[in-house]
Amino acid sequence: MRYYRNVGVVILALAILLFGGVYAMPSEPRQVTITNTIIQAPSTTPEDSSIKITVGAGLGSGVHIGGGNILTAAHVVGDAKTVKIKTFAGVEGDADVLWINKDFDVALIHTGGNVSGSSALDCREPAFGEQLQAIGNPLGIEFVASFGRVAGSGRKLGSWNRVIVTDMTTVMGQSGGGIFANDGRIVGINVGVTLAPLKSGKAADGTDTYTPTMTGFGFVVPASVVCDLLARRVA
DSSP states (O other): OHHHHHHHHHHHHHHHHHHHHHHHHHHHHHOOTTTTTTOOOOOOOGGGGEEEEEEETEEEEEEEETTEEEOOOOHTTOOSSSSEEEETTSSSSEEEEEETTTTTTTTEEESSOOSOOOOOOOOOOOTOOOEEEEEEGGGOOSEEEEEEEEEEEEEEEEEEEEEEOOOOOOOTOOTTOOOOOTSSOOOEEEEEEEEEEEEEEEOOOOOOEEEEEEEEEEEEEEHHHHHHHHHHHHH
């Protein structure tokens, strides 16, 4: 009998522990903070702000900075007062040339039409080695991106008062297009490409003839210059 009594005591003790533990649990759920959750910002889409510009038989690129204002290269618009534009969304229309600056090869045009996207200017000069993205219309192929880095710091070069050198693919039709940093902000405007002479044969008088070929280096007006020009116009 003592054996069964001891067993009963043990069972009763276990029951008190088990049921006591259940009743001791909090009646309200606990809030647990997860400290290793990573929330990523939505990706930027610089292509939404990209513009195709047509002037007569020529074409170039541009980038919308908001309010219908579009930056491009001065040599793209030339002496035109109005140009034709096409947005990444496929909307076509006209834009008025507000001003050009040939010393820096920058121009501002304005459209009253709908442009679905815009990109912010980052008023700085990209650093040597910084990763870049360009979006433009090379040889008329619409809204094409190329990628590269800053290969040379800012300098006066040729007819440009200040440009940086990039190692990204740059060909005709990309002039005036936006150059973007990794965060999607504009850090420059595409204005040119390096040309190198390639021997192509002999002329009738026996002299060598050369054909200009494009290298892998392009020229970009930094956004620090663009912002300065915009500020001067506002003032």
